[in-house]
Amino acid sequence: MSERSEKGLLVIISGPAGSGKGTVVGKILSSYPQEFCLSVSATTRAPRVGEEHGVHYYFIDKESFEERIEEGRMLEYASYCGNYYGTPAEYVEKKLDEGKNVILEIEVQGALKIKEKLPETVLVMITPPDYATLEARLRGRGTNTEEDILNRLQRAKEELELIGHYDYAVINDDGKAEQAAEQICRICESEKRRVRRQPDFVKRFFS
Ligand code: 5GP
Numbered sequence: 001m002s003e004r005s006e007k008g009l010l011v012i013i014s015g016p017a018g019s020g021k022g023t024v025v026g027k028i029l030s031s032y033p034q035e036f037c038l039s040v041s042a043t044t045r046a047p048r049v050g051e052e053h054g055v056h057y058y059f060i061d062k063e064s065f066e067e068r069i070e071e072g073r074m075l076e077y078a079s080y081c082g083n084y085y086g087t088p089a090e091y092v093e094k095k096l097d098e099g100k101n102v103i104l105e106i107e108v109q110g111a112l113k114i115k116e117k118l119p120e121t122v123l124v125m126i127t128p129p130d131y132a133t134l135e136a137r138l139r140g141r142g143t144n145t146e147e148d149i150l151n152r153l154q155r156a157k158e159e160l161e162l163i164g165h166y167d168y169a170v171i172n173d174d175g176k177a178e179q180a181a182e183q184i185c186r187i188c189e190s191e192k193r194r195v196r197r198q199p200d201f202v203k204r205f206f207s
Contacts, residue, residue, distance in 0.1 A: 006200070008100040009188055010092070010118060011036075012111045015126035016156030018137035020172040020180075024126055025105050027181035035188075036101045039092050042068065045083035048143050058088070076117075078109040081151045085110070101188055108159045115165070122191050123166040124184055129173050 015021035028036055042058040044065050053059050060068075065084045068074055077086030087104055095102045104114070115121050128134045134156060138149055163169060168187050172180040195201065 006099060008096040008098065008102055009192055009197075010096060010102050010104070010114070010121045011184075011188055012104045012106060012114060012121055012123050013126060013184070014106060014108050014111050014123070014159065014166070015172070016128075016134060016159050017152040018134040018141075018156070019126045019128055020137065020177055021105055021126045023177045024170075024172055024180045024184065025103055027177055028103065028184060031181065032185060036103055037095050038103045038105065039087055039095075041085055041087055041104075041106065042074075043083055043085045045085075076106070076110040076113040078107055078113075080107050080109075081148065081155060087114075107155075108162045108165075112162070112165055120197070122168070122188065124168045124170060124187065125160075125163050125166040126170050126172050126180060127160065129171055133174065 013021055013025055025038060029038055040054065040056070040058060042060050042065060044060065044062050045057075047053070047056070047059050051057065051059075062084065065077075065086065068086070068088075069077060073089055074086040075089040075092055077084055079085075085106065087106060087110065092102050092104070104111075106114075111123055115123055128137060135153060138144070138152060144152065168184075170180050170183050170187075191197065
């Protein structure tokens, strides 16, 4: 990718459970580690097998989560299927100042809160090609209970109804996560070239 403008881009990637957004984000980070970084969220949900504290999430209890909200340390937070999820503010602000594009992999309510607070944020929705694929992926995971699966399917419908608030929609077809990741990187590259994001362009040109 080409050179950076001064501040990084805040990129929110949402997608219903089963959209494969985690895989897509992983590909963006491994292909462009200099340009992108990922904010690790805090959550009150229990870790799944293989998930590590500080890597996949900061797994904290409800009391600590609420304490962080009160102290203003969360850029946003939302409740999802009975648990809190939130973005620690400090890391995001630091990385944006360093010129990195910061990815938040978060659900729709949190995304819309951030867009309201920080309108320059780019919102990307990743979806599977269709609903049947979404359900098959979710059941194929084998790590969720039936109740959780039904909750997540319901939530997926609600989230997709809000796609009109998003800037971009990207389809993650089976076995094509690489393609979806490239599309998102191109979106970010174009966003960074927007004139309004380069207020010093003319000054630099003549200096
Ligand atoms: P999961 O339990 O599958 O890891 O995540 C459930 C949902 O919460 C996903 O849609 C995920 O993107 C979202 N999520 C993860 N971290 C955050 C966060 O910090 N804030 C918000 N609002 N949603 C999050």
